[in-house]
Amino acid sequence: MPRLVQPLPDGPLDLVGDVHGEIEALLALLHRLGVDPERRRAARPVVFVGDLVDRGPDSVAVVELVASLVDAGLAHVVLGNHELNLLLDDKKEGNGWYWGDADDQAQHGIGRIPFRSRVATTTERDHVRAFLAELPLALERPDLRVVHACWNAEAAAALPHAGDHAALARSIAAEIAEDLTAREVPHRAAAERAAFAGLKDRDVPPDRYLAAVAEEDVAHQVRNPIKLLTSGAEVPVADGKAFFVGGKWRFVTRDRWWRRPVDRPTVVGHYWRRRGPPIEGKLDVWDDVPPFAWSGGVFCVDYSVGRRYAERANGRTHATGFDGGLAALRWPERVLVFDDRDGHAPTT
Numbered sequence: 001m002p003r004l005v006q007p008l009p010d011g012p013l014d015l016v017g018d019v020h021g022e023i024e025a026l027l028a029l030l031h032r033l034g035v036d037p038e039r040r041r042a043a044r045p046v047v048f049v050g051d052l053v054d055r056g057p058d059s060v061a062v063v064e065l066v067a068s069l070v071d072a073g074l075a076h077v078v079l080g081n082h083e084l085n086l087l088l089d090d091k092k093e094g095n096g097w098y099w100g101d102a103d104d105q106a107q108h109g110i111g112r113i114p115f116r117s118r119v120a121t122t123t124e125r126d127h128v129r130a131f132l133a134e135l136p137l138a139l140e141r142p143d144l145r146v147v148h149a150c151w152n153a154e155a156a157a158a159l160p161h162a163g164d165h166a167a168l169a170r171s172i173a174a175e176i177a178e179d180l181t182a183r184e185v186p187h188r189a190a191a192e193r194a195a196f197a198g199l200k201d202r203d204v205p206p207d208r209y210l211a212a213v214a215e216e217d218v219a220h221q222v223r224n225p226i227k228l229l230t231s232g233a234e235v236p237v238a239d240g241k242a243f244f245v246g247g248k249w250r251f252v253t254r255d256r257w258w259r260r261p262v263d264r265p266t267v268v269g270h271y272w273r274r275r276g277p278p279i280e281g282k283l284d285v286w287d288d289v290p291p292f293a294w295s296g297g298v299f300c301v302d303y304s305v306g307r308r309y310a311e312r313a314n315g316r317t318h319a320t321g322f323d324g325g326l327a328a329l330r331w332p333e334r335v336l337v338f339d340d341r342d343g344h345a346p347t348t
């Protein structure tokens with residue numbers, strides 16, 4: 001069982017954003033960073049902020065490459081929510097490759113996009129699982145911390161020193177469910193859902209605030225440290241501010257915890273940040289921070305390379321350029337290197 005918070009190595013580092021199975025982008029970025037996976041050489045250690053896997057062309061190859069760098073002492077990785085889903089045996093859109101499902105598809109607008117991800121063999125699946133099961137939730141040293149989605153000192157302190165992520169997440173979820181049941185929250189949430197039949201209908205905005213539904217969602221996210229660190233905090237939305245995403249009306253939204261002070265520079269992934277201007281109608285909780293800026297002491301290094309599956313389906317190629325990119329934040333220089341751009345961009 002891994003220690004859940006582990007030390008970052010000393011000296012300069014390259015902090016790499018969410019890869020989402022985009023093996024070509026990873027190879028291109030590592031080359032620009034001076035990492036030679038074949039010869040197992042690196043100019044400096046590489047730290048991955050989690051979500052190595054998802055709907056990209058080859059999550060298995062990404063994990064195998066990163067695992068070989070970890071074995072060689074050249075890389076460190078924190079667990080992301082997509083890795084946690086695999087450890088929890090949680091079959092979700094985009095991880096069909098792990099379950100032998102070659103027909104995994106995404107709902108995209110009114111159409112469907114097949115992922116065309118390479119499907120893992122049984123042996124590969126076992127390797128992937130064994131590697132992910134040993135990852136920490138956070139890495140830290142006095143001048144820097146790395147976590148996938150959210151740092152919260154109280155939540156981290158509530159965790160054991162070492163543990164099995166999936167077993168812990170399940171037992172904590174069971175405790176939360178027991179408490180909610182004792183307070184009849186699920187009962188009230190069910191009644192609210194029954195009274196408001198349009199929960200999955202985009203054309204029917206809710207005419208009321210579903211308080212118990214919101215309480216249930218927030219409790220399972222915020223009171224479970226494993227979920228909190230890997231997929232972030234949530235807060236109830238104000239009355240009348242419910243929004244439709246992922247096929248249903250939501251009464252909770254992502255907590256912009258990075259607006260509050262942190263005890264040291266903290267680097268995260270997870271938030272599908274954009275390199276260019278925000279796109280109207282797309283949820284982007286970092287949209288009030290300029291593309292290459294820190295928010296106080298927090299920097300999100302996920303620049304949406306995970307969107308390339310959809311960009312490719314729309315005819316985009318390397319030649320025409322992608323909106324989403326794979327980034328590395330060089331530390332202590334605080335500059336960004338992208339897989340598909342020459343030179344580097346300073347952060348502010």
Ligand SMILES: [Mn+2]
Pocket residue numbers: 018051080081082148149230269270271
């Ligand atoms: Mn994530």
